[in-house]
Amino acid sequence: MEQFPEVVVCRLGHRPGRDDRMTTHVGLTARALGADRVIFPDNATDAVETAEDITDRFGGPFFAELVEKPAAVVRNWEGPIAHLTMYGEPVQTVESEIRSTVTEGDDPLLVVVGAEKVPFEMYEQADWNVAVTNQPHSEIAGLAVFLDRLFDGDELDREWVDASRRVVPKETGKLVLPVSEE
Amino acid sequence: MEQFPEVVVCRLGHRPGRDDRMTTHVGLTARALGADRVIFPDNATDAVETAEDITDRFGGPFFAELVEKPAAVVRNWEGPIAHLTMYGEPVQTVESEIRSTVTEGDDPLLVVVGAEKVPFEMYEQADWNVAVTNQPHSEIAGLAVFLDRLFDGDELDREWVDASRRVVPKETGKLVLPVSEE
Numbered sequence: 064m065e066q067f068p069e070v071v072v073c074r075l076g077h078r079p080g081r082d083d084r085m086t087t088h089v090g091l092t093a094r095a096l097g098a099d100r101v102i103f104p105d106n107a108t109d110a111v112e113t114a115e116d117i118t119d120r121f122g123g124p125f126f127a128e129l130v131e132k133p134a135a136v137v138r139n140w141e142g143p144i145a146h147l148t149m150y151g152e153p154v155q156t157v158e159s160e161i162r163s164t165v166t167e168g169d170d171p172l173l174v175v176v177g178a179e180k181v182p183f184e185m186y187e188q189a190d191w192n193v194a195v196t197n198q199p200h201s202e203i204a205g206l207a208v209f210l211d212r213l214f215d216g217d218e219l220d221r222e223w224v225d226a227s228r229r230v231v232p233k234e235t236g237k238l239v240l241p242v243s244e245e
Numbered sequence: 246m247e248q249f250p251e252v253v254v255c256r257l258g259h260r261p262g263r264d265d266r267m268t269t270h271v272g273l274t275a276r277a278l279g280a281d282r283v284i285f286p287d288n289a290t291d292a293v294e295t296a297e298d299i300t301d302r303f304g305g306p307f308f309a310e311l312v313e314k315p316a317a318v319v320r321n322w323e324g325p326i327a328h329l330t331m332y333g334e335p336v337q338t339v340e341s342e343i344r345s346t347v348t349e350g351d352d353p354l355l356v357v358v359g360a361e362k363v364p365f366e367m368y369e370q371a372d373w374n375v376a377v378t379n380q381p382h383s384e385i386a387g388l389a390v391f392l393d394r395l396f397d398g399d400e401l402d403r404e405w406v407d408a409s410r411r412v413v414p415k416e417t418g419k420l421v422l423p424v425s426e427e
Contacts, residue, residue, distance in 0.1 A: 084267060088383035095382035096390075117381055150412055150419040155401050186417045195389075196401060197412035199299055200277035201270035207377075207386035208278075208393050219337050219378060230332055230379035235368045237332040 064097045064214055064221065068142070069171035071100045072206065075133050075185070076178025077107040088203045089176055090114040094125040096210040097218025098174065102136055105129040122223025122242075137188055142170030144189045147205045148177055151192030158212045161191055165213075174209065176202050246279045246396055246403065250324070251353035253282045254388065257315050257367070258360025259289040270385045271358055272296040276307040278392040279400030280356065284318055287311040304405025304424075319370055324352030326371045329387045330359060333374030340394045343373055347395075356391065358384050 072093040077086050087110040093101045114127035165172045195205040231238040254275040259268050269292040275283045296309035347354045377387040413420040
C-alpha cells in the first residue's frame with residue numbers, strides 16, 4: 064500500500080493436498096486487501112503460482128515467494144510482528160497501537176498467519192498476538208479483518224498497476240474489461 | 246446479534262472433499278462474526294457438524310442447517326438479500342445503505358456466499374451485489390469483512406451463551422478456562 068511501510072504476510076506451515084486452497088486463499092487475501100508480499104513454506108508451490116497468475120492478470124505490485132523455513136523469517140525479522148491467533152488480544156483494542164507503531168516507523172510489518180501447530184516461540188517473538196474474536200473460525204477471515212482494520216479501509220480504494228483486465232463494479236451481472244496497454 | 250434483525254448466511258453449492266474446509270470456514274466465520282444462522286447445501290454434512298460442535302463448546306446462539314436447494318431459499322426469501330461477489334458494487338459504497346435498510350426493518354437479512362458457478366438469477370434476486378474489492382480472493386475473507394462492516398465492529402464485543410469453555414485474551418500464550426454452570 065502506498066504511504067504505508069511494507070506489509071508482509073507469512074504463512075506458517077502447509078500440508079500439500081489438505082491445505083492447498085486455504086494457503087492459496089491466504090495469499091490472494093493478502094494481495095487483495097493491501098499487503099505487499101506473501102511468504103509461503105516451500106512446499107506451497109500451488110499457492111505461489113496462483114498468486115503470481117492473479118497478479119499477472121489483475122495487477123500489482125504484489126510478490127509471492129517460497130522459503131524453506133518460515134519460522135526463521137519470523138525469528139530474524141527486524142520490524143514489528145503481529146501474530147494472528149484466537150488466543151491473543153482483541154484486534155479492536157490493539158489495532159490503533161499497531162497502526163501508529165508501523166506508520167511512525169520505516170520498518171516493514173510482518174503479519175504471521177498460523178497453521179495447525181504454532182510453536183510457542185511464535186507467541187513470544189510477536190510484538191502483538193492479535194485475535195479477531197477469541198472464537199475458532201478461519202485464518203483467512205482473521206487476516207481479512209486484520210488488514211481491513213490496519214489500513215483503515217484505504218486498501219479498498221487501491222489502484223492496480225500492470226493489469227491485463229479489470230472488473231467494473233456493477234449493480235447486477237458481471238463486467239470484465241481488458242486494460243489497454245498505453 | 247442483539248439489537249439487529251436476524252442475519253443468515255447461505256452458502257451456495259458444495260463439492261464434498263474439495264470444498265470441505267472452505268465451507269466449514271464459511272460457517273465458522275458466520276458464527277464468529279455475528280451472523281445468527283448458516284444454511285448449507287445438504288451434502289455439506291461435515292460443515293454443519295463442525296458448526297454445531299463449536300457452538301456446543303464455545304457458545305451461541307448460532308444455528309447451522311442443511312437444505313436441499315439453497316437457491317430456492319434465496320428465491321423465496323422475504324427480507325433483503327446481499328450477494329457477495331467480486332463483480333458487485335464496492336462494500337464501502339453500499340454498506341451504510343444495507344445497514345440502515347436492515348436495521349430500519351424487521352426482516353432478516355440473507356447474505357449469499359457463492360461457490361464456483363453462481364447462476365445469473367442470483368445477481369437479479371439480490372438487492373445488493375456486494376464486492377469486497379473487485380479482485381479475486383476468498384469468499385471467506387469477503388464474508389468476514391462484510392460482516393465486520395455490517396455490524397460496525399459490534400460483533401467483536403458479542404457475549405456467548407451456554408459455552409463450556411472460553412478463551413481469555415492474552416498478550417502471550419494460550420489460556421482457555423472452563424465456564425462453570427450456574
